[in-house]
Amino acid sequence: MRIGVVTFPGSLDDGDAARAARIAGAEAVRLWHGDPDLHGVDAVVLPGGFSYGDYLRCGAIARFAPVMESIIDAARGGLPVLGICNGFQVLCEAHLLPGALTRNQHLHFRNRDQWLKVEATGTAWTNGFTPGQEILIPVKNGEGCFVADTHTLDALEAEGRVIARYIKGNPNGSQRDIAGITNEAGNVVGIMPHPEHAVEALTGPSLDGLGFFTSVLRSLAKDGQLAGGQQ
Amino acid sequence: MARVVVDVMLKPEILDPQGQAVANALPRLGVTDVSSVRIGRRIEIDFTGEADLDRAREIADKLLANPVIEDYEVRLVEGAEVA
Numbered sequence: 001m002r003i004g005v006v007t008f009p010g011s012l013d014d015g016d017a018a019r020a021a022r023i024a025g026a027e028a029v030r031l032w033h034g035d036p037d038l039h040g041v042d043a044v045v046l047p048g049g050f051s052y053g054d055y056l057r058c059g060a061i062a063r064f065a066p067v068m069e070s071i072i073d074a075a076r077g078g079l080p081v082l083g084i085c086n087g088f089q090v091l092c093e094a095h096l097l098p099g100a101l102t103r104n105q106h107l108h109f110r111n112r113d114q115w116l117k118v119e120a121t122g123t124a125w126t127n128g129f130t131p132g133q134e135i136l137i138p139v140k141n142g143e144g145c146f147v148a149d150t151h152t153l154d155a156l157e158a159e160g161r162v163i164a165r166y167i168k169g170n171p172n173g174s175q176r177d178i179a180g181i182t183n184e185a186g187n188v189v190g191i192m193p194h195p196e197h198a199v200e201a202l203t204g205p206s207l208d209g210l211g212f213f214t215s216v217l218r219s220l221a222k223d224g225q226l227a228g229g230q231q
Numbered sequence: 232m233a234r235v236v237v238d239v240m241l242k243p244e245i246l247d248p249q250g251q252a253v254a255n256a257l258p259r260l261g262v263t264d265v266s267s268v269r270i271g272r273r274i275e276i277d278f279t280g281e282a283d284l285d286r287a288r289e290i291a292d293k294l295l296a297n298p299v300i301e302d303y304e305v306r307l308v309e310g311a312e313v314a
Binding site for chain 1: 241244245246248249252294295297299300
């Protein structure tokens with residue numbers, strides 16, 4: 001399985017995301033923002049950082065990168081895509097996910113280990129968790145406050161598309177404590193905290209982040225078996 | 232050349248913590264009669280030829296503003312001194 005990790009100018013966590021993919025057992029393929037070729041990857045991670053300096057708005061310019069045109073098309077066709085932090089912002093700007101990420105309510109950058117409760121476990125990136133599972137992964141953002149209109153929030157809840165909520169303290173004022181969401185099909189997931197920083201005991205507060213990467217491998221393997229069975 | 236100005240503001244229902252921080256600082260200046268401050272962004276677009284308001288609206292809608300959280304207004308500035 002090949003997991004592509006995009007590098008935009010200003011990406012910070014592309015190295016860690018590629019490493020997490022390798023630790024999970026995938027081949028990590030580095031994708032470049034200016035190259036629309038996805039090099040046959042089976043899934044894509046949009047990493048954290050400050051794409052294009054986040055001038056204008058977070059993710060607003062990255063959304064128009066050549067690689068994003070291909071990813072938007074492929075995501076609509078079912079390609080699993082995980083956006084972490086800045087990647088989540090890019091997915092919202094690209095309208096692959098609803099809502100927007102705005103300045104933290106208290107205006108402070110937050111950098112700490114954060115407890116989350118996993119909710120939707122039917123997605124490509126969360127199927128290895130159990131509903132209600134509590135996980136600990138780092139959060140680090142200045143503009144992580146998830147906002148959407150009431151109708152959208154209600155729809156996300158009703159359709160079971162909140163994948164994780166902040167517990168034991170909301171770090172940024174996100175509405176309804178939302179830390180991550182998915183699209184209707186469950187292949188596109190955005191999450192503000194950083195699972196790729198919680199994959200090894202030496203550097204992370206837990207190994208809980210690895211579950212996102214092993215989930216997508218499991219999902220791809222299952223799809224492969226189904227495709228094989230139909231042939 | 233002609234200039235079009237785009238004003239981008241957070242929608243009224245979206246919290247503006249930056250504006251709130253400014254409002255909270257005003258009493259330190261002795262200002263006590265301000266109930267709210269909201270902060271937006273003004274963008275000046277200089278066209279090489281005639282101003283194209285439709286094009287400016289497209290730029291605003293696709294890039295300058297995020298319609299999920301922001302409203303924008305586009306207007307032509309007559310007689311602007313364009314560099």
